[in-house]
Amino acid sequence: MTDFWRRNRSWLWPVIFILPAAVLFGVVIVWSSVQTLWISLHSWDGMGPMKWVGLGNYVELFQDPQFYVSLTNNVIWLVLFMLAPPIGLGIALLVNQKIAGMRFAKSLFFTPLVLASVAVGVVFTWVYTPQFGLLSLVYGAFGAAAPAVLSDPNAVTFAVVGAALWPQIAFCMILYLAGLNSLSEDLIGAGRVDGARGWRMLVHVILPQLKEVTFIAIAITAIGALRSFDLVSVMTQGGPFGSSSVLAYDMYRESIFSYRFGYGAAIAAVLFIIMLFFIVWYISRLIKAEREA
Amino acid sequence: MQSNKAGVSRRTFIKYGAGTAALAATGLGTPALAQGRKIKIFANQPEAGVRAGLKDIVKGFTAASGTKVELSFTDHEAYKTAIRNFLVTDAPDVCFWFSGNRMKAFVKHGLFTDLTAFVDKEGYRDVLGGVISAVTYQGKVWGLPLNGTLWGNFYLSNVFKEKGLTPPTTWDETFAFNDKVKGMGLVPMTIGTKELWPAAGMFDQFSLRTIGLEKHMALMDGKIKYTDPVLKPIFDHWEELIKAGFFLKDATSYGWQDAAALLGQHKAAMMNLGAFVNSALPAADKDYLTYAPFPKIADIPRYEDFSTDSIHVPSKAKNPDGGKEFLAYFYEPKNLMKFIGPAGAVPPRNDIPKGNNPLINQAMDSLRSVKGTAQYYDRDTDPAMAQAGLKGFQEFMAFPDRREAILKRLEVTRQRVFGNI
Amino acid sequence: MYPRPIQEDARGRRFAYMAIVWGILIIWLAPMFAIMLTSVRTASDIAAGNFWGVPTSIGLIANYTDVFTQTPMAGFYLNSILMTVPSVIMVLILSTLAGFVLSRYRFRGNMLVFAIFIGGNFLPAQIMMIPVRNLMVALGVYDSIFALIIFHTAFQTGFATLFMRNFIAALPSELFEAARAEGASPTQVLRHVVLPLVRPALAALAILIFTFVWNDYFWAVVLTVSDTAKPVTAGLAQLRGQYYSAWNILSAATIVVAIPPVALFYFMQRHFVAGLTMGAVKG
Numbered sequence: 001m002t003d004f005w006r007r008n009r010s011w012l013w014p015v016i017f018i019l020p021a022a023v024l025f026g027v028v029i030v031w032s033s034v035q036t037l038w039i040s041l042h043s044w045d046g047m048g049p050m051k052w053v054g055l056g057n058y059v060e061l062f063q064d065p066q067f068y069v070s071l072t073n074n075v076i077w078l079v080l081f082m083l084a085p086p087i088g089l090g091i092a093l094l095v096n097q098k099i100a101g102m103r104f105a106k107s108l109f110f111t112p113l114v115l116a117s118v119a120v121g122v123v124f125t126w127v128y129t130p131q132f133g134l135l136s137l138v139y140g141a142f143g144a145a146a147p148a149v150l151s152d153p154n155a156v157t158f159a160v161v162g163a164a165l166w167p168q169i170a171f172c173m174i175l176y177l178a179g180l181n182s183l184s185e186d187l188i189g190a191g192r193v194d195g196a197r198g199w200r201m202l203v204h205v206i207l208p209q210l211k212e213v214t215f216i217a218i219a220i221t222a223i224g225a226l227r228s229f230d231l232v233s234v235m236t237q238g239g240p241f242g243s244s245s246v247l248a249y250d251m252y253r254e255s256i257f258s259y260r261f262g263y264g265a266a267i268a269a270v271l272f273i274i275m276l277f278f279i280v281w282y283i284s285r286l287i288k289a290e291r292e293a
Numbered sequence: 294m295q296s297n298k299a300g301v302s303r304r305t306f307i308k309y310g311a312g313t314a315a316l317a318a319t320g321l322g323t324p325a326l327a328q329g330r331k332i333k334i335f336a337n338q339p340e341a342g343v344r345a346g347l348k349d350i351v352k353g354f355t356a357a358s359g360t361k362v363e364l365s366f367t368d369h370e371a372y373k374t375a376i377r378n379f380l381v382t383d384a385p386d387v388c389f390w391f392s393g394n395r396m397k398a399f400v401k402h403g404l405f406t407d408l409t410a411f412v413d414k415e416g417y418r419d420v421l422g423g424v425i426s427a428v429t430y431q432g433k434v435w436g437l438p439l440n441g442t443l444w445g446n447f448y449l450s451n452v453f454k455e456k457g458l459t460p461p462t463t464w465d466e467t468f469a470f471n472d473k474v475k476g477m478g479l480v481p482m483t484i485g486t487k488e489l490w491p492a493a494g495m496f497d498q499f500s501l502r503t504i505g506l507e508k509h510m511a512l513m514d515g516k517i518k519y520t521d522p523v524l525k526p527i528f529d530h531w532e533e534l535i536k537a538g539f540f541l542k543d544a545t546s547y548g549w550q551d552a553a554a555l556l557g558q559h560k561a562a563m564m565n566l567g568a569f570v571n572s573a574l575p576a577a578d579k580d581y582l583t584y585a586p587f588p589k590i591a592d593i594p595r596y597e598d599f600s601t602d603s604i605h606v607p608s609k610a611k612n613p614d615g616g617k618e619f620l621a622y623f624y625e626p627k628n629l630m631k632f633i634g635p636a637g638a639v640p641p642r643n644d645i646p647k648g649n650n651p652l653i654n655q656a657m658d659s660l661r662s663v664k665g666t667a668q669y670y671d672r673d674t675d676p677a678m679a680q681a682g683l684k685g686f687q688e689f690m691a692f693p694d695r696r697e698a699i700l701k702r703l704e705v706t707r708q709r710v711f712g713n714i
Numbered sequence: 715m716y717p718r719p720i721q722e723d724a725r726g727r728r729f730a731y732m733a734i735v736w737g738i739l740i741i742w743l744a745p746m747f748a749i750m751l752t753s754v755r756t757a758s759d760i761a762a763g764n765f766w767g768v769p770t771s772i773g774l775i776a777n778y779t780d781v782f783t784q785t786p787m788a789g790f791y792l793n794s795i796l797m798t799v800p801s802v803i804m805v806l807i808l809s810t811l812a813g814f815v816l817s818r819y820r821f822r823g824n825m826l827v828f829a830i831f832i833g834g835n836f837l838p839a840q841i842m843m844i845p846v847r848n849l850m851v852a853l854g855v856y857d858s859i860f861a862l863i864i865f866h867t868a869f870q871t872g873f874a875t876l877f878m879r880n881f882i883a884a885l886p887s888e889l890f891e892a893a894r895a896e897g898a899s900p901t902q903v904l905r906h907v908v909l910p911l912v913r914p915a916l917a918a919l920a921i922l923i924f925t926f927v928w929n930d931y932f933w934a935v936v937l938t939v940s941d942t943a944k945p946v947t948a949g950l951a952q953l954r955g956q957y958y959s960a961w962n963i964l965s966a967a968t969i970v971v972a973i974p975p976v977a978l979f980y981f982m983q984r985h986f987v988a989g990l991t992m993g994a995v996k997g
Contacts, residue, residue: 009899011821013900013901014815014819014900017814017900018811020808021809021812021831021871022812022827025834025868025871025872025875027849027868028846028864028865029842029869029872030830030834031845031849033841035844036845039844046377046844047380047381047404093716094735096715096716096717097717097719097720097731098719099728099732100732102732105732106983107976107980107983108739110976110979111972111976113975114925114972114976114979115746115749116931116947116950116968119749119965119968120745123745123749125551126748126765126766128546129546129547129551130546130547131555131560131763132763132764134765134766137766150543150545151546171922174918174921174979175918177918177986178914178917178918180715180716181986183716201716205716212880212881212883216877219832223836229838237487237489239486239487240545240691241684241688241691248838248840251840251841253680254677255840257373257676258676258677258679258680259377259677260677261844264841268837268838268841275837276836278836279829279836282832283825283828283829286880290883335940337956338955339952339954339955340955340956340958341960343955344784363940363941363942364941365939365944366941367935367948368951369954369956370954371935371951374843375936375939378847378939379857382847382851383856550958554763557761557762558762558763569956572957574761577758
């Protein structure tokens with residue numbers, strides 16, 4: 001036994017290390033997800049027996065105009081959400097100074113991330129509410145009437161994304177703060193010797209070192225954009241008449257409110273396939289980057 | 294495994310392991326007795342007043358019967374998700390829910406206990422009268438009806454007095470009212486459709502005033518097509534009012550509470566909801582809130598939306614007898630009013646003396662001239678249909694010209710849910 | 715450090731810099747002020763649509779007292795702590811181990827395992843509701859904080875493993891080669907090379923995971939119903955009624971609930987810096 005151990009410990013240790021995470025994740029998350037795919041082939045109200053419908057749910061989904069509205073909104077989310085990493089980096093750079101009171105200021109920049117999304121949604125609703133919302137009061141001060149953005153099918157998604165960016169920026173900020181704190185002093189010093197300052201230093205010396213963080217920030221932001229539904233739920237409930245809905249919210253509404261778990265699962269499956277593009281892109285870039293290194 | 298032998302499952306132990314390990318420890322000593330003398334209640338109305346009332350009832354029940362009660366609250370929306378989980382897995386002994394169609398869904402799956410014998414034994418049929426139909430399905434009684442909400446127009450009597458207004462009672466008066474009120478710079482009817490369901494409330498009003506209860510319920514049961522011309526008067530009248538500027542502009546931007554704020558600011562004349570509008574009004578105005586039925590349109594008897602919540606014993610309850618014992622205590626008039634009074638809702642029992650809440654009294658008086666009641670659009674029809682309907686009505690209120698497209702879409706959903714007719 | 719630190723003796727510049735930071739902060743926190751302002755309002759103010767003006771009367775004490783008297787908030791708080799702390803610790807342990815293996819050992823299927831961790835994390839979690847519920851019922855932990863601990867640990871391990879794997883992969887490989895040349899075992903490498911260097915990452919991760927788990931509302935509702943097991947977010951939602959929501963009390967509760975993660979962030983910042991100093995010594 002000890003012999004076996006000695007001979008094989010070089011690979012046994014890694015296996016022991018990864019096993020708890022892999023087993024737990026496999027049983028709870030992966031297995032549940034596979035079951036979800038199975039559910040998507042059925043018509044099911046969540047309680048009674050499941051009825052096999054094959055690809056019926058998917059056929060219905062691709063004929064549903066709501067699906068395309070939500071898909072478009074997901075793209076808008078995705079594009080606008082990419083503002084979060086650069087702004088987060090900007091704030092992280094701003095507060096990465098050791099000055100009295102800065103620690104407290106950093107904590108305050110972080111707060112949006114920890115507020116319950118109900119609260120974030122409600123407050124931003126008050127910003128947009130016609131007649132007595134903040135926007136309305138500001139416009140009113142100039143004698144103008146603010147547009148009712150939450151009632152405008154073309155503007156509503158932008159208004160919701162605006163609210164969602166607030167915590168997302170705080171999220172990216174904390175990632176970059178951690179990244180800025182593990183920069184190599186040698187490289188910065190060398191850069192300074194070469195006369196690099198400010199913007200050039202940032203682009204040529206700092207950002208390359210923050211590549212890992214940027215990578216994570218973009219991936220997480222993309223996930224957030226595709227998965228996000230709680231602000232839609234709080235601020236508009238997908239309205240007006242579905243024009244601000246996103247796939248995740250459709251899935252939620254179909255499953256939880258309409259009790260169509262099979263159909264909801266089908267939406268989730270499609271959402272997952274879209275995300276698969278990101279995963280593949282992400283991993284292939286990762287492999288490439290590491291080969292080069 | 295050892296704890297299993299002691300009569301307390303690992304599961305119960307774990308459950309209390311969290312914050313209340315001590316509770317589990319006491320449970321270990323007297324398992325058999327504790328099992329029989331304990332009930333669990335899940336409630337979905339966490340408003341401060343109602344919660345205090347229910348807690349008070351529970352305290353009284355424990356004192357009277359010696360049964361321990363574990364009472365938990367869940368917020369109203371989350372409860373709709375939670376109940377589908379706990380009814381099929383780990384059910385309480387008493388749970389709150391809604392009568393009518395939403396109750397039926399669970400009865401069909403065998404998730405509620407048949408309370409017919411219990412209701413007969415306690416003699417509830419006499420005091421409930423027609424209300425019992427809301428909790429009856431296939432000739433059996435599956436729960437006890439609770440607070441009723443009568444839906445209609447609400448206005449502030451002080452504002453109306455000051456401006457010399459009276460609530461419209463006929464279709465013609467409605468337009469005269471509309472002109473007059475708008476001339477004063479007020480919104481005739483404030484409405485927030487962000488939460489979708491208020492738009493369905495308007496649909497119900499027009500439906501019950503034009504096509505009547507029987508056809509309305511047939512539509513709810515999926516027996517009339519949404520494209521059927523029989524529904525035309527509903528949307529014709531509704532559209533006429535929308536185009537006359539009767540409703541608040543950009544209604545989809547407002548939640549109902551935001552919309553009610555306009556009532557409180559005296560910028561709007563009326564609001565079409567239930568008596569709970571009261572909770573969203575400034576203290577100074579609360580006493581003036583007054584009910585008026587939605588104006589008469591067609592020459593048919595008066596029907597109204599009157600939605601009732603209900604209380605049930607799940608069929609997977611561990612102590613159903615304890616649950617029923619609690620129901621009997623809870624349903625005593627003086628206890629029942631502790632729960633219903635704070636919500637300003639109508640009591641289900643007809644042997645409850647008049648209280649001093651004018652809104653309740655008004656609703657009870659008004660109900661006498663009502664020929665029949667529906668619950669509410671999203672309680673009467675299938676949940677999937679309701680989702681589509683709510684969305685469609687919200688859109689109709691914003692863009693009445695899209696009527697045809699909306700109704701076609703609803704008909705597609707109706708066919709999927711109820712099948713061809 | 716980057717940006718270049720402002721000199722200690724440049725008093726004027728330091729002051730001006732802080733003034734700019736606070737200026738930005740005020741705009742940044744405008745919605746937050748609205749929540750704070752609302753938390754001291756009375757119901758009448760809100761009923762009158764006064765969301766942004768000066769409160770006409772102050773309900774500060776009443777609102778914050780109501781948070782704790784209307785709901786068993788103290789118990790929810792305790793449940794949240796009992797749920798969040800073990801989850802965070804387990805996630806950190808599991809993801810450091812998994813991240814170490816995935817970044818430093820080449821084996822067949824390495825990328826596949828990593829992809830599965832990422833993929834599971836990309837899924838909208840809500841759709842796993844029914845299978846996860848069934849699993850928790852089968853394990854006998856439904857409606858207890860253990861259900862939440864198991865789920866959150868599993869789910870967050872996906873994201874955390876992604877994070878840790880990349881972080882460890884970015885560490886200079888000379889360190890690992892040197893350790894291997896000295897004949898260090900995997901456990902020794904983990905203890906003496908990896909752990910000291912990943913401290914800033916662990917600190918950031920701990921804060922994020924704490925925040926995610928602490929703020930979760932959906933799973934709290936799906937996996938717990940009893941007040942004895944419910945965390946603080948589900949308790950917060952209890953302040954919303956069937957129709958009416960008392961926004962002033964809800965705002966007060968929001969602030970009460972947000973305090974632990976913000977405090978954690980404030981105190982954990984030290985560890986970002988500790989990681990920096992460590993790196994400087996090693997480098």
